[in-house]
Amino acid sequence: MTYIASDTEAMLEGDDNERAFVETKRQHPLSGFWRTPKSRVGLIIFAAFVLLAIVGPMVAPFNPNALTDDLLQPPSLKHIFGTTLTGQDVFSQFLVGARSVMVVGLIAGTVATLLGVIVGINAALFPGFADEFLSALANVFLVIPALPLIILIAGFIPNGGGWITVSLVISVTGWAWGSRVIRAQTLSLRNRDFVQAARATGKSTSSLIVFEIFPNLVPIIAGGFVGTVNFAILSMVSLSFIGIGSSSDWNWGTILFWAQGQQALSQGAWWWFVPPGLAIAILGMGLTLITLGIDEFVNPKLRAGGLDLKALKRAKVRSRVGYTAVLPEKGRS
Amino acid sequence: MKYIARRIIFYLITAWAAITINFLLPRLLPGDPVQALLLRFKGQISEQATQSLYVLFGLDKSQSLWSQYISYWVQLFRGDLGLSFTFFPTPVSQVIGQSLPWTLVLVGVSTVIGFALGTAAGVIAGWRRGGWTERLIPVTSFFSSIPYFWLALLLISIFAVNLHWFSDAGGYDILTDPGWNLDFILSAAYHGILPALTIVISSFAGWMLGMRNMMVTVTSEDYVVVAHAKGLSERTVNFAYAARNAILPSVSGFALSLGFIVGGTLLTEMVFSYPGIGYTMFQAVQAKDYPLMQGMFLVITFAVLFANLVADMVYVFLDPRTRSEV
Amino acid sequence: MNDARSEDPVLEIKNLCVSYGTGSGEVRALENITVTLNRGEVLGLAGESGSGKSTLVYGATRLLSPPGIVTSGEVLYHPPTGGEAVAILRVDDDKLRQLRWNDIAIVFQGSMNSLSPVFRIERQLTDVIAKHRPASSRIERSTRARELLKMVGIPQDRLIAYPHQLSGGMRQRVMIAMAMALNPDVVIMDEPTTALDVVMQRQILQEILRLRSKLNFSVIFITHDVSLLIELADRIAIMYAGRIVEEGPAQDLYRNPQHPYTYGLLNSFPSLHGERKEIVGIPGSPPDLQNMPSGCPFTPRCPFAFEACHKSMPPLTGSDQFPREAHVVACHLHSADSARVPIELSSPRVRGSV
Helix, strand or coil: CCCCCCCHHHHHHCCCCCCCCCCCCCCCHHHHHHHCHHHHHHHHHHHHHHHHHHHHHHHCCCCCCCCCCCCCCCCCCCCCCCECCCCCEHHHHHHHHHHHHHHHHHHHHHHHHHHHHHHHHHHHHCCCHHHHHHHHHHHHHHHCCHHHHHHHHHHHCHHHCCHHHHHHHHHHHHHHHHHHHHHHHHHHHHCCHHHHHHHHCCCCHHHHHHHHHHHHHHHHHHHHHHHHHHHHHHHHHHHHHHCCCCCCCCCHHHHHHHHHHCCCCCCCCHHHHHHHHHHHHHHHHHHHHHHHHHHHHHCHHHCCCCCCHHHHHHCCCCCECCECEECCCCCCC | CHHHHHHHHHHHHHHHHHHHHHHHHHHHCCCCHHHHHHHHCCCCCCHHHHHHHHHHHCCCCCCCHHHHHHHHHHHHHCCCCCECCCCCCCEHHHHHHHHHHHHHHHHHHHHHHHHHHHHHHHHHHHHCCCCHHHHHHHHHHHHHHCCHHHHHHHHHHHHHHHCCCCCCCCCCCCCCCCCCCHHHHHHHHHHHHHHHHHHHHHHHHHHHHHHHHHHHHHHCCHHHHHHHHCCCCHHHHHHHHHHHHHHHHHHHCHHHHHHHHHHHHHHHHHHHCCCCHHHHHHHHHHCCCHHHHHHHHHHHHHHHHHHHHHHHHHHHHHCHHHCCCC | CCCHHHCCEEEEEEEEEEEECCHHHCEEEEEEEEEEEECCCEEEEECCCCCCHHHHHHHHCCCCCCCEEEEEEEEEECCCCCCCCEECCCCCHHHHHHHECCCEEEECCCCHHHCCCCCCHHHHHHHHHHHHCCCCCHHHHHHHHHHHHHHCCCCHHHHHCCHHHCCHHHHHHHHHHHHHCCCCCEEEEECCCCCCCHHHHHHHHHHHHHHHHHHCCEEEEEECCHHHHHHHCCEEEEEECCEEEEEEEHHHHHHCCCCHHHHHHHCCCCCCCCCCCCCCCCCCCCCCHHHCCCCCCCHHHCCCCCHHHHHCCCCCEECCCCCCCCCEECCHHHHCCHHHCCHHHCCHHHHCCC
């Protein structure tokens, strides 16, 4: 199960109750994000895959559909990821497949996030029936299990549709979570002093939204976007694995579909199914790390910062809640 | 109790939405495979069955959309979900009835174990901040991102094919008689271990990360400091004060997680050919068995809604603030 | 020398230094604080937000949350039986836990967050008894819980209530009752009335005084409102930017404030009687602890600042006016020759009136 920051809402509720947390030196806010090793690693992984998606199909050594005589070969110099039962080069399939996966993931992520933002902001800023209705709608979509719904919808589309259709289907099921978090944050912001102040000076609602509220929503939206992309990629791969979606259009799920169908397991052809799955896992991990990084950024309590833990460890001093660390005496006090 | 009442109303609305989606889908999307299949099986289907399929898929163009909708509801209430094409002429409800228990047991057991282990791990990780627990996070992120079905493939490859410790397919040894006899139960349990393991491993990381983050947030709350100031033992503070409060969002977030886990379970079943709803769904998709697909979607959704209701009741039990009549 | 400090100390804080964070990001929150609580007295700690008053007591009892860290100093607790003093900062965890609540208890602010939302009041009152008096029975503990509620004037039916069902005033009383549970020697009160309205404030303060005369504990009372302390405290310590800038008997401080900051604080609230004065207040805001100016930290806001103020930190000592160490102040105006002392900060004798 992908990690979902379901506690984000709980965090937001506690937002106004800030204790005196003394920040370290003033820095550009985003630099804190980059500094976290989690986010850095996550971003690097993500960038690597984006690169793969762009470059992949161009550098594939073989046509992924091409049948050769090297049947079910383990990895070699010629076929880096080995071959399939029909002699197709797994590595080429992998490279070509990267693009579909990333494209669908990003499109679905973008559309879903957009929907979530629109619904979330509207629901929070225009209370009343609209809010009730939209929130109910979001909750309905949240509770209905996503994958069965996606399978159902996609199953009705003849030939599974191209990647655009798949992206749309995934967006329709995946927008709800982001909208809920955004709504919670917008509500909390709406009552903050600076918004009240802006309102008092007569600013129009739209400029309020754009200049006051939106900048504070960016980290939450970013977190939601990353999470949704993760969800989209997993859903898309799952769909292809089942056989929905065009099976001639290469993506990592399709590779696994064929691997499963052609008994790769019982024949011990590990090279066939390990790389695609591993890639999905690594990409997912990268995205999760980014989400965690954003979580820490939004909720400073999660940061381990402030204390140089290594220095304390050297001094054999542990810093715990309830037992403040005390530096050892230097000589007699 | 107002809280539970509100939740029930919400679930009823969601159920209604699911049913309506089911109703609208075949009518909105292009293609008319049902007709074709009806023609193929003509003569083998009873008049009654044909009629029910008409109602389900809106094949009677003479009726208005609204009256079709009413007929649909009436039929659902009678429990008639149509006939399955793949398992012709078995009614859909029967097919589902046979596969549902397998899935329920699998998901039920795995989710409970995964939740228990993951939450416990999260408590420990949140408690002992810094040091080795922080380094665990990338590892758990990795594990939480592994697609269920790939993990299933991996486990089969390692444990079933190579080590021959567990079976690689099926829900039970076909040589045993299904029924409440020990042989069968043991065999079912044996076959269920790898699928269950898949689900537990995949969901564990998600629970753990969520719980850990919540523990970190909670330990900085005032009441935890107060508990320490009272001189209570660290264990008491961490479990009775911190964890007890930190677990609440995990329970309330159960809804989101369950949808995910169900999806993952379906995929796992497909890989293992485990005779539950997932595998049957897989077969339905392959065969374009629309009545079955639709029926399963409804049943799965209702089951998830029910599980959510149970989770809500647990939440009310845990959090006195929801019980307030104030 | 009749040193008021050597009466009978129950809690001695010596040269306490507390920082937030370590290394390059270190913020020094407390600089060399030395203050003593004598047995049976009420010591008031006053100052603005961020002055370090809460940091002081939490640092001294090791309850400061990370990244807070005690960098040096000593805190001694003297048990009433006259046994060996306990070095709070150095003892092991077990001994610390024994000491906590039993000997030194804290009345936290009665906000929503100070009580665990999922436990009933009775449980939160009795779990500490169960821990420190393991031999007690459930009935004994329950009885004690009832006693405690009665002590602070809360109806008995509130025992089975949850924190969110109580009003702010009631929650604060619960916090007080909770602190009394084990009859501690020292009670530290961290802004117990800040979140309450004036009427409730009065009630709570009276409650506290009553309990004190009955149970005889020593008190450290933290507040940003000096006016409360005038009536309540025996001695008052004024804190600014992590340092004690003035300390002395409450009445002395009130009648004859020596530090410009104290003077500003005292004149920031209107008096109900006497002639109408112009409220002065103190312009400016507390300094950024990460960017402390050299010299006295109050200089930018001080109406009486002169050259010496920018150069060095004034030591906390008795002044010409009060050579005995009963009333000390950290201000160059007083450590230099008495000609510098402005009329506002001079002794009543010099001022003539009032």
